[in-house]
Every structure is written in structure tokens, then in C-alpha cells.
Amino acid sequence: MPMTTSKAAAFEPGDSARASGFMEIAMRLKREHEQLKLQCDALCELSSRTASSTSLAGAIAILAELRAQAASLLALLERHSAWEDEEVFPFFSRYYKLKMEPTIMPSLWVLEKDHELAVQFFESFLQASDALLGLMGVDAPWTALTEVKQSCDDLTQGCLILTSHFEMEEELIYPMAEDILTDMDYLFS
Ligand SMILES: [Fe+2]
Numbered sequence: 001m002p003m004t005t006s007k008a009a010a011f012e013p014g015d016s017a018r019a020s021g022f023m024e025i026a027m028r029l030k031r032e033h034e035q036l037k038l039q040c041d042a043l044c045e046l047s048s049r050t051a052s053s054t055s056l057a058g059a060i061a062i063l064a065e066l067r068a069q070a071a072s073l074l075a076l077l078e079r080h081s082a083w084e085d086e087e088v089f090p091f092f093s094r095y096y097k098l099k100m101e102p103t104i105m106p107s108l109w110v111l112e113k114d115h116e117l118a119v120q121f122f123e124s125f126l127q128a129s130d131a132l133l134g135l136m137g138v139d140a141p142w143t144a145l146t147e148v149k150q151s152c153d154d155l156t157q158g159c160l161i162l163t164s165h166f167e168m169e170e171e172l173i174y175p176m177a178e179d180i181l182t183d184m185d186y187l188f189s
Pocket residue numbers: 081084112115169
């Protein structure tokens with residue numbers, strides 16, 4: 001039965017180390033996405049609230065907190081994404097190659113472009129807010145308030161792109177994970 005052969009090529013019967021390695025990857029992905037999504041939602045909420053502020057002093061007061069949260073989310077995202085590049089994507093890529101099925105990896109690589117775009121929005125917020133904090137006490141508060149709002153809109157946009165990136169990534173990866181688990185059930189039962 002050709003299907004059996006290709007599955008055995010991906011997971012040799014009795015190879016429990018490989019099976020538990022996969023479980024670890026799947027659980028870590030879920031855990032990290034949950035944490036990233038929570039931070040992203042909180043940041044998006046604070047950023048939209050700041051953008052609707054009517055007082056420059058009020059908006060500026062929140063800007064430092066927004067910058068700290070944005071930088072912390074970016075650092076977490078960078079670690080997560082490096083791990084995906086090093087372990088998650090090569091794992092799935094290898095699995096589908098061994099099964100000799102058309103790979104859906106290109107979709108994942110395309111998805112990573114969203115990630116890059118989100119990071120660009122975050123960076124643009126960080127740059128603009130840094131300049132704005134240096135302008136505290138400016139003569140033209142309304143201009144500055146408009147700029148604060150614009151920089152917060154960039155951050156909100158970055159958060160929305162990221163949230164949709166996590167969701168699309170899960171829509172691709174979770175079915176693959178289920179597929180692999182089914183293969184394992186078959187091999188180890
Ligand atoms: Fe990703």
C-alpha cells in the first residue's frame with residue numbers, strides 16, 4: 001500500500017523520539033501563539049484608545065507605555081519567528097517531502113511577508129513616537145496630537161496584521177499537525 005510506505009518514511013514505527021519531538025513543537029507553537037495574541041490584543045486596545053485621545057498630555061503620557069509594550073512584543077515575536085524558521089517550517093517541509101505530497105510550505109513563506117509588514121508598522125510607530133516624545137512642550141499641540149494619533153494608527157495596523165497572521169498560520173499548521181498525529185496513531189497503534 002503506497003500510503004503506508006510514505007507514512008513509514010516520515011515516521012518510522014517505534015520512533016517515539018520523533019513523535020514526542022513533534023508533540024513538543026505543536027504544543028510550543030500553540031503556547032507561544034496564545035501569549036503573542038494576548039499581548040497583541042492588549043496593545044491594539046491601548047493603541048486605539050490612545051489614538052482617540054483628545055488631550056496631547058494624556059496621549060503623550062501613554063506613549064512611553066505603548067513603546068515599552070510594542071518593543072516587548074517585537075522581541076517575543078522575533079524569538080518565536082526565528083524558532084519557526086529553524087524548527088517548525090523545516091519540520092513540516094521535511095514531513096511533506098517524505099510523504100511525496102505537494103507541499104503547502106510556499107503558503108507559509110508567503111504568510112511570513114505579513115509578519116514583515118507588521119514589523120514595519122511597529123518600527124514606524126517606534127521611530128515616530130521617539131521623535132514625538134522629544135517634542136514634549138511643543139508650541140503646536142494640535143499638530144503633535146495628530147502625529148501621535150497617526151503613529152498609534154500605525155501600531156494598531158501592525159497589531160491587526162499580526163493577529164491575522166497568527167490566525168492564518170494556525171489555519172495552515174493545525175490541520176497539518178492533525179494529519180501528522182493521525183499518521184502517528186496509525187503507526188504506533
Ligand atoms: Fe510566523
